[in-house]
Amino acid sequence: MERKEKILEVKDLVVKFRLRGEILTAIRKASLDVYKGESLAIVGESGSGKSVFTKSFMGLLDKNGFIDGGKIKYMEKDLSTYKKEKDWIKIRGKEIAMVFQEPMTSLNPLKTVGKQIKETIELHRDIRGKSSKEEAIKILEDVGISKASMRYDSYPHEFSGGMRQRVVIAIAIACNPKILICDEPTTALDVTIQAQILNLLKRLKKKYNLTTIYITHDLGVVANVADRVAVMYAGDIVEIGKAEEVFYNPKHPYTWALLSSLPQLGKKGEALYSIEGTPPNLFEEIKGDAFAPRNPRALNIDFVKKPPYFSISPTHKAKTWLLDPKAPLVEPPEGIKNLNKYFGGKRDE
């Protein structure tokens, strides 16, 4: 991949939460560069901090959450210093927009879908009344709602889950954001609708020149949409690279484990692979490699010292001591060596 312009640069971000008098560290010095026009997927199990990570780009952390270090650089501005609502509302929706995972509940049941889109347009653009209504109808058409001018006056409950997700997407793109964050956009939908929504997102990305960040634990979605993949574990990005690199040449033991648990790799009659143990307790300080306690191939140093990034290629890096020149040779598990068999076809789309 040729070096592109960075649109978002997250450096050593630390996000903490106050919970019942204790401090929970959700994001532990995570860094991430997002390039203009790319499609990046952040994968990881539940509780790995992928949602919190992206929410912090929009100042949408819950009240008890706060940024405790690091930088979020967006267009020469450091978003991590934003405290006031006045500053954030210039970013939210206009620069960075978000599609949530629950289309059934993400729309206000008492307002027509048209109004909810129009409302967004009027927040950031200087049009009102009839022209913003026309704009809203145009966007509705854009997200594939037929008879948009009629549907403008429908209420969310008159729409199916897939159509509601289209409306949520319409709200997100209504003000031409530069970055679109899709937080598990297809989790709540059934499989046929999932594909439609993903195709829609891909089409809109091209049309509006969006940079998209997908948050998902569905590796099928990743294979379908992502140029690059970031693997998140316990609040840090442990491996990042082009989708092919992460899928076909994974380096971090956690990525191995994650890929091994793909249902497609299961053999008939055998239990599916699952990762032993539970994610670390985020209330405590984590020493060394956070994944070490669950990693059957962990080295001694994994328990003592946090690994830095080791580059595998200019675009691919991972945080594991296995990549240290002095490390013993540890082979990835057998099952995930021929993953192109499963994803090879899809990637060419």
Add this chain to the structure above:
Amino acid sequence: MIRYTLKRLVQSLMTLVIVITIVFLLMRLMPEDGYFGDSYEKLDEVQKEAILEDMGLRDPIHIQLLNFYKQTLKGDLGKSIIYRPKVDISTILKSKIPYSLNFGLAAMFISLGIGIPLGIMMALNKGCFLDKIGTVYIVLINAIPSAIYYLFIQIYLTGSFNLPILFSVDRPLSFILPTISMSLGGIASYAMWMRRYMVDKINKDYVKLARAKGMKNRKVMISHVLRNAFVPMSQYLPSAILFTIAGSIYIESLYSIPGMGGLLVDAIQRQDNTLVQALVLIYSSIGIFGLFIGDISMALLDPRITLSKKAGGK
């Protein structure tokens, strides 16, 4: 919407008919002494029978019921027997309603005017000082039987502020305490419900989405939270308001206010059967009407509500 209103109207009318029937049947179980008034002692059995027969009370029960329906339909509530003998009940009520209405309206405005904003403020500043104070107030009002704090107010506040202890029309100062007493409960329950429904909505996904759109918190609160919290409120408010207006049974007797509430107590104590019957009828109609209005206003505010079975959506 029109269909919904009509259906709901028919349902309400049916409920009303059932209520009328039950009230009628219950009244037949009351001792018959209540039909003779002061002359009770002087009458012998034959005379009593004659009076009952004259009033139609010896007719077969279904005829009586039919007559009662007809009478009620014409708006004729009957005549009082003991309370003010031979006077039309509607005449009695006409003299009572203004008092209840005045106090009721005053109490309603005070409790809405304080209770709703208080609930909103509490929800917006959840966990802060105002919220805590408000919660203590709500718990106290709900936990202590109202009879007790009404009495305390009457006894201690009249003493310390030199206010009249009983109501009298030409002393404006005597309006103060009953109105305050009537408002206290309303303030507590309006604030409690308002706060609860708002807190409910604040955590909804669409509120998060509204924020993610770049909407100011203030605007989110007004156009997404408050608006939506008013849907459940709108169902409950009309009956609460109607009952406040209809007068408080206890406060009216406590301050000797000649209103509707005090009248019911009087009528029951003095066994004025027809008057009790009429009053119970009025109060239950108010209840049914309140629910009807509540349902209609909720349907006006919430597009999802229809009475049909096929209606989907959560």
